[in-house]
Amino acid sequence: MGGVDLTITNGVLTMWLATLLVFGFYFMVSRRMKLIPGKAQNLAEIVILFIKNDIAEQIPQGKEKWLPFIIAVFSFILANNLLGLVPGIASATSNINTTAALALIVFCVVQIAGVVKHGLWGYCKNFVPEGIPLFVVPFIVPIEIVSTLAKPFSLAVRLFANMFAGHAVMLVLISLIFMFKSYIIIPLPVLGDVVMLLFEIFVAFIQAFIFTFLTTMYIATALEGH
Amino acid sequence: MSSQGLSFLSSGLAIGMAAIGTGLAIGILASKAMEGIARQPEMANTIRTNMIIAIAFIEAIALYALVISFILAAK
Numbered sequence A: 001m002g003g004v005d006l007t008i009t010n011g012v013l014t015m016w017l018a019t020l021l022v023f024g025f026y027f028m029v030s031r032r033m034k035l036i037p038g039k040a041q042n043l044a045e046i047v048i049l050f051i052k053n054d055i056a057e058q059i060p061q062g063k064e065k066w067l068p069f070i071i072a073v074f075s076f077i078l079a080n081n082l083l084g085l086v087p088g089i090a091s092a093t094s095n096i097n098t099t100a101a102l103a104l105i106v107f108c109v110v111q112i113a114g115v116v117k118h119g120l121w122g123y124c125k126n127f128v129p130e131g132i133p134l135f136v137v138p139f140i141v142p143i144e145i146v147s148t149l150a151k152p153f154s155l156a157v158r159l160f161a162n163m164f165a166g167h168a169v170m171l172v173l174i175s176l177i178f179m180f181k182s183y184i185i186i187p188l189p190v191l192g193d194v195v196m197l198l199f200e201i202f203v204a205f206i207q208a209f210i211f212t213f214l215t216t217m218y219i220a221t222a223l224e225g226h
Numbered sequence B: 001m002s003s004q005g006l007s008f009l010s011s012g013l014a015i016g017m018a019a020i021g022t023g024l025a026i027g028i029l030a031s032k033a034m035e036g037i038a039r040q041p042e043m044a045n046t047i048r049t050n051m052i053i054a055i056a057f058i059e060a061i062a063l064y065a066l067v068i069s070f071i072l073a074a075k
Helices: A010-031 A039-058 A063-083 A096-125 A134-180 A187-224 B002-041 B041-073
Strands: none
Touching: A010 A039, A010 A063, A010 A096, A039 A063, A039 A096, A039 A187, A063 A096, A063 A187, A096 A134, A096 A187, A134 B041, A187 B041, B002 B041
């Protein structure tokens, strides 16, 4: 299987749509900014202020520099999660490849930020916690390296599994109708699906928040060091 | 029992047993958070945010088990 597969799948289309929506929204809003905000500008201000005050506050200094990246990650994931709720559109974040790519981007950003901030030697020194006896160092360093590599993995799997599990549960509920082969059972799975859809809206927001929050936390720890 | 039957059984057991642990964990976490909010209602917002983040960490364990159970069931 040589070469790179660049087929345009459902997920790619959904991602393009999400990118267009996010870009279009922020573009339209930022072109016509008013002192007294309208409806769209109000929404954008709520999102940006929420990210600035509740998520980016963990970064000790220079959080304004990081805001664009954090807002982009949040908006992109939220748009993708919410697009999955539209009938006929498959959410791109319910595919592990998308979330793995996102986590990889975050991983690279965090590591490069650490290197730029502390220099290569300072970055390597982060793997050895201060104030431990010398003979523990050979045991601690592999653990630290594994825990660093586990962070993007858990980010990717968390987002993927959360978005995938909700859709899988809805599918199982609907397939109950075909398993029982009767019309009497129909209201129950459909009612369950409605409840699951409402829960999915909640999950879409929460997971976008969690992903962004953890990203910010990793950036903050990379900038601070141990 | 055939190997396919065993893999279905193990996939059910994997997610079920993970659900026991994470259900207990989230229950304890939420009850402590409620206690905290009841004791200090002015800290409700901070406690709620931290609770949701902790829940996401715990929930991830159940979701790893879910992924494993899907792999086992799809074998």
